[in-house]
Amino acid sequence: MNPDTPLHPRPLRHLTTAQRRVMSTAQLRAHGVSGAEASARCRPDGPWQQFLPGVVLLHPGPATSEERLHGVLLFAGRPLAERAGAVPAQPGPDAPHAAYADAMITGLAALALHRFSCVPPLPSLDRVDVLVPRTRRLRSTGCARLVRTHALPAAQQISGLPVAPVERALADAVALLRDAGEVRRLLTEAVRGGHCEPASVVRELTAARLLTRPHVVDAVDSLLAEGRAIAEDRLHALVREHGLPDPLWNVDLRLPGGPRLGGVDAYWPAHAVAVELDTRAPRQGEEGSGWSRTERSGEFGEWSEYVRKRERLERLGVTVVHITPKKLRDTAEQQATVVRTALMAAADREPAAYLVVLPR
Template structure:
């Protein structure tokens, strides 16, 4: 989810087209950017002296005033330090890349969540620093309040207040990586979902991709997040039936053979037409190489159980329509059409075996 999309700020000047640094409008510049504007490192250092009008806030990063930095200035300084962008026109400066002004660096973690308006983010005084995603080959070290986070694949950023910001799921995972208290982990993850910032499944996938699901507090919070995912999907299924004028089904029931074994639980069932809807999140391959072993095993077991139940029900003449939570969110019309088609086709099928319907 990306909002407040803006284009990144352009560099203050072309190489060598100003000599008076008072003409430079941005208040935070890197050494390379100043040099491109005709300001030598020696001159920049002199202006940061005890009586000078500037300050050096991080290695190679200059602020063109002596006042305390604003929040945005601190973020821009962190990006310039971690990204080390080459000067415009220099070899290696990517032409046409919207993130070139920051060397491909992207704000992540709590700072990115705060920029995106998260209500559950602790105040900046409680952060251990500003996390900045950088390409894996970049060798920036933690300095002061900046913590570079090297990544083999820096995701394309959104632009908020002129700053490159990591996607919500990645920023959330990087914030969780720095938390140790189980209550803080759960509060942040569940708050992100309830605040409408991201989908539970996508957040858990990202936690697995960067290898956090093997931490017990994160794994427990992920379980709570998936329960939230389930509740949201059920609510969307109710809305889908109402908004698309589908016949009212029996909700959340368990099917059994008369006097026989349990056949399976379904989220909606139309007994007169022997059609069922089952909500199934993802597939057996969902997740990443860092996915926690327990979650991966449980997911594969759930998928296998769903597949076996569906096959058994369909052998008995019951049509099972499987819907994914993300499908209900992104393509409700197509999901409703699939259910409607199954209901209409019921008249052309052989009668289904008689089953007993019980509350789940």
């Protein structure tokens, strides 16, 4: 008897349909199927077929989209027995995807699972991108294309499969695209469809060193303009739907006869309260962010300008409320409360300096 074959193999019938139809050779051994028996069944006239190295399709016909995804993950995933301190375990209904450890679907396949309408359907994709640690000793083969990373993001579970977050999947897809129109369509749907904010997309593209490509830069410029327009619409809706008084929209503030103090997205002159949309990319500099010193310096300079403007206005008695597009989307009621509180507190503050308000 093969020493890897368990004394009490578990029957295949307890697995889900997709699991019963595609399995790793390690899983088959756990169910009492030796390597020799699996190889015999994968002969040209046999009932099974070798799908990828170490992965067997348990029927003779073509793989379905779901089977391809499971197969790619079985090929790229690091079995639990290989992980430090892990105890080998037979796959079962309590941990059906244990063999997918350290692997997740990314790129166009992941965006299809995230229900992007502008990507090709799963059956038409020749290859499935799978994200793995850079130390994984595998090579792309068949329909599995490996994408390596220093640090895996937290996977999202879609239909029981580990899938990369939208921002990471976008970056991995864009890295392989040369058509500016395709890149623009992907980024636009990411924002319009509410999948993510422009700033988080820019952060991921920057970390992937993709902003050196002119067609990606052009698409990002359109993305940022699109994202600001959506954020402005949400700010208008917040004022309207939460019963706030109408402000002056999109104005410049100046001292009489003095220099420009800066532009704000909404301003209530009678209350000396301003709202500014913070549409910068998220602040960077964390370990592993992938940003160069020059990029971090530029981002810090932009943040410093925000701080200087706010300090100038607050010294003149203006309350400045910063709101990010993500907060507008996810916590609109809370942001409305913040603005309302600032307006109500105006009566208890010293009168602000007189400012000239001009259209921006």
